[in-house]
Amino acid sequence: MRDESELIKRATKAIHKKAPFGKDVHLEDFDAATVVHSYLADADLCELPETEQERLLLAGVDPAQEKRGGTYFQKDTAVVHCSMKEEGIEVIPIRQALEHHEWVRDYYWKLVSVDADKYTAAAKLNLHDGYVIRARPGVKSIYPVQACLFIEKEGLQQNVHNIVIAEEDSELHIITGCTTAAHVKTGLHVGVSEFFIKKNAKVSFTMIHNWADDMLVRPRSVAVVEEGGLYLNNYVSMKPVRSMQMYPTTHLLGPNATARYYSIVVSSPGSEHDVGGRVHLSAEGTRAEIVSRVISNGGDIISRGHMIGEVPGVKGHLECRGLLLNGGLIKAIPELEGRVDGVEMSHEAAVGKIAQEEISYLMSRGLNEDEATSTIVRGFLSVDIEGLPDELKGEIDRAIEASDRDVM
Secondary structure (H helix, E strand, O other): OHHHHHHHHHHHHHOOOOOOOOOOOOHHHOEOOOOOOOOOOHHHHOOOOHHHHHHHHHOOOOOOOOOOOEEEEEEOOEEEEEEEOOOOEEEEEHHHHHHHOHHHHHOOOOOOOOOOOHHHHHHHHOOOEOEEEEEOOOOEOOOOEEEEEEEOOOOEEEEEEEEEEEOOOOEEEEEEEEEEOOOOOEEEEEEEEEEEEOOOOEEEEEEEEEOOOEEEEEEEEEEEEOOOOEEEEEEEEOOOOOEEEOOOEEEEOOOOOEEEEEEEEEEOOOOEEEEEEEEEEOOOOOEEEEEEEEEEOOOEEEEEEEEEEOOOOOEEEEEEEEEEOOOOEEEEEEEEEEOOOOOEEEEEEEEEOOOHHHHHHHHHOOOOHHHHHHHHHHHHHOOOOOOOOHHHHHHHHHHHHHHHHHHO
């Protein structure tokens, strides 16, 4: 328990430590007390109120669990459902895992620093729950595991810690849907996530957000990828949110490891998105790509990207394209850091507006102005994510389609 005491000591010292960038949040403005909810069986998920099911579906979470390999559902601070459908894939609430599975301690707070800022400290000092998802060696998931982090209580501070492990030669696909009940206006979500992609393993992690207008969201995540491993990180945020601030980091530690980040973000009036990704290319033959498509519909977006080439022969590319529809701000901050001879990294960034000639052309083909603009926006947001299963591509397409009216 010495390690546990040290973690608590470090977190206690950091509980008021601000993040290095992004809007600061006063933790004391939110209620982090335990909220009790009843456990739901499989059939009960389909009996949830219709408005709640609609919110879940917009976040990529299917209450019917069709074509899902497992489900984790946390409402406020309580785990209300956890089930597995595929042999060799484990889904365990993290508090239960820490109590009953000693091996989880080998991964708990090993990548994210507990004293990085006040949010990581809060996740340690007042952990509500979170999930551990693991694919055993050689197991390749057929369907994605879905995880839902849901806030029903107004003004709640939800603290979660997630661990994802893909053992050697395994393949794991995850959809995390984060959303609130229709009546919720404000709250704070703090999420710590640690990803371990082992030799020749593959993880695709797709996060779809459907928060309330005045939600504050602070994810903190780090991944390590071993030899021949592949990590796909996809983020979709099409709905208003007061403040989102995240900067996930990946360390490519093994030869020929690969990381790809894809982000689709729409920022509405009053919304602030400070998002991006950082990749350390630390071994021979490693590859990385960070691609973002962002639209300001009156909100503010800072799109960051940072690649660090640490050995010769690595390759990386940053790409940010932004579209201004109704004012707002888009700020692209690409960083390429070559530390040795022989690295190959590039970036491109562009921010602009819809060309009038494109609208005119589509209108000449029979569309009205709104239909033409909508068609251009959907095409702009379409990102070809290499290696993503059709099921996950469908979820992203549905999220874009469902949010189309709000964008316009």
